[in-house]
Amino acid sequence: xxxxxxxxxxxxxxxxxxxxxxxxxxxxxxxxxxxxxxxxxxxxxxxxxxxxxxxxxxxxxxxxxxxxxxxxxxxxxxxxxxxxxxxxxxxxxxxxxxxxxxxxxxxxxxxxxxxxxxxxxxxxxxxxxxxxxxxxxxxxxxxxxxxxxxxxxxxxxxxxxxxxxxxxxxxxxxxxxxxxxxxxxxxxxxxxxxxxxxxxxxxxxxxxxxxxxxxxxxxxxxxxxxxxxxxxxxxxxxxxxxxxxxxxxxxxxxxxxxxxxxxxxxxxxxxxxxxxxxxxxxxxxxxxxxxxxxxxxxxxxxxxxxxxxxxxxxxxxxxxxxxxxxxxxxxxxxxxxxxxxxxxxxxxxxxxxxxxxxxxxxxxxxxxxxxxxxxxxxxxxxxxxxxxxxxxxxxxxxxxx
Amino acid sequence: xxxxxxxxxxxxxxxxxxxxxxxxxxxxxxxxxxxxxxxxxxxxxxxxxxxxxxxxxxxxxxxxxxxxxxxxxxxxxxxxxx
Numbered sequence: 001x002x003x004x005x006x007x008x009x010x011x012x013x014x015x016x017x018x019x020x021x022x023x024x025x026x027x028x029x030x031x032x033x034x035x036x037x038x039x040x041x042x043x044x045x046x047x048x049x050x051x052x053x054x055x056x057x058x059x060x061x062x063x064x065x066x067x068x069x070x071x072x073x074x075x076x077x078x079x080x081x082x083x084x085x086x087x088x089x090x091x092x093x094x095x096x097x098x099x100x101x102x103x104x105x106x107x108x109x110x111x112x113x114x115x116x117x118x119x120x121x122x123x124x125x126x127x128x129x130x131x132x133x134x135x136x137x138x139x140x141x142x143x144x145x146x147x148x149x150x151x152x153x154x155x156x157x158x159x160x161x162x163x164x165x166x167x168x169x170x171x172x173x174x175x176x177x178x179x180x181x182x183x184x185x186x187x188x189x190x191x192x193x194x195x196x197x198x199x200x201x202x203x204x205x206x207x208x209x210x211x212x213x214x215x216x217x218x219x220x221x222x223x224x225x226x227x228x229x230x231x232x233x234x235x236x237x238x239x240x241x242x243x244x245x246x247x248x249x250x251x252x253x254x255x256x257x258x259x260x261x262x263x264x265x266x267x268x269x270x271x272x273x274x275x276x277x278x279x280x281x282x283x284x285x286x287x288x289x290x291x292x293x294x295x296x297x298x299x300x301x302x303x304x305x306x307x308x309x310x311x312x313x314x315x316x317x318x319x320x321x322x323x324x325x326x327x328x329x330x331x332x333x334x335x336x337x338x339x340x341x342x343x344x345x346x347x348x349x350x351x352x353x354x355x356x357x358x359x360x361x362x363x364x365x366x367x368x369x370x371x372x373x374x375x376x377x378x379x380x381x382x383x384x385x386x387x388x389x390x391x392x393x394x395x396x397x398x399x400x401x
Numbered sequence: 402x403x404x405x406x407x408x409x410x411x412x413x414x415x416x417x418x419x420x421x422x423x424x425x426x427x428x429x430x431x432x433x434x435x436x437x438x439x440x441x442x443x444x445x446x447x448x449x450x451x452x453x454x455x456x457x458x459x460x461x462x463x464x465x466x467x468x469x470x471x472x473x474x475x476x477x478x479x480x481x482x483x
Contacts, residue, residue, distance in 0.1 A: 200445065200449055201442075202445070202461040258440070259442055260441075260442060261441070
């Protein structure tokens with residue numbers, strides 16, 4: 001199973017080329033939030049996409065009928081197909097899967113509806129906005145835009161690990177021959193509800209996201225989408241496609257241990273499931289892209305779980321959330337793309353904003369500067385509220401074996 | 402700095418409401434976590450409700466003291482300045 005096309009919208013770069021440059025140079029997407037009114041919050045930085053032009057990518061649907069998260073998912077799907085040099089007419093003749101993960105769906109629109117309900121009454125809620133809110137539209141709109149009828153379109157709402165769940169589902173669907181191709185990934189848009197929720201929990205950093213740092217103060221909320229084209233190796237070779245990376249396997253579990261606190265044993269178990277599914281040993285893994293949110297709780301628990309599985313010398317463990325913030329349901333999809341680009345271009349993206357590693361997070365997080373590296377196998381962690389964990393294993397494509 | 406009686410009653414109501422307890426189930430010194438199965442999210446809910454009710458700001462570091470009603474009375478008293 002191989003990845004042959006990427007659609008990327010992130011605060012540090014749009015498209016695979018720009019995203020790879022952003023990752024290599026350690027670009028930061030952090031800036032004051034403009035998506036919603038932040039009056040009353042003592043601090044309000046985030047990783048917004050400020051110059052998104054959906055009309056450039058969405059040709060058939062009316063963009064006003066789509067919420068911002070759906071705009072991201074549809075635009076990223078279109079970009080991924082173009083990037084893979086796939087012909088839409090050909091795809092329409094095939095069986096496909098569209099699986100898009102999300103945390104918030106169209107909560108930005110829900111924020112607006114609730115606000116107008118409170119100020120002006122429910123009869124004054126905007127009908128167009130109300131039509132946009134169903135989370136199922138994040139995937140269904142992709143099918144509509146591309147005119148794909150022989151597809152299953154599913155939105156997977158497993159919060160901040162949802163992108164990896166969506167990739168795992170695509171991996172199984174292609175591997176079993178159920179479909180010929182999968183467009184999988186994740187999408188989310190900035191919203192007041194999520195910002196306020198994390199703020200109330202005391203987990204929004206005032207300025208910067210500093211994963212694994214002794215002085216880390218929490219997350220920065222972000223937005224965007226990552227969509228990956230997944231197909232069989234035979235299919236990719238037959239059409240002479242460029243292959244970014246192989247998907248080797250994945251693991252997922254849900255422990256339901258606590259609403260927000262991650263469980264170390266369960267995270268470690270998920271890594272073992274992913275390693276087993278991919279048929280690889282811990283010693284073969286060259287890099288871990290951590291969930292690495294930059295909160296006190298996540299980073300300690302995740303680092304300890306990694307050492308539980310990998311022993312005292314774990315592979316280098318980075319967090320791209322230091323650069324593009326926490327893009328929620330898009331996070332693990334964008335991270336899977338980042339891992340693949342790291343494999344292709346031979347570098348490890350840095351964990352930026354890093355000063356001093358927390359002694360309780362004993363990992364080499366590749367502080368501040370990217371390093372050159374020949375990566376064969378990379379593990380991509382996604383951990384979510386409710387104990388929803390999903391981990392995808394990616395490998396370098398080294399020719400027909 | 403003692404808390405006014407009516408404030409103590411209001412605080413108790415808030416805590417009992419969030420922890421889903423009857424008022425006679427909780428004493429000034431019974432522990433939210435150990436005795437009443439509360440977790441950190443409930444503690445934050447209590448903190449947020451107190452901030453709204455008394456129009457004060459309570460630093461999250463105070464959660465360490467807010468383990469029972471007595472601790473909450475003290476934290477609220479200090480934050481309201483009386």
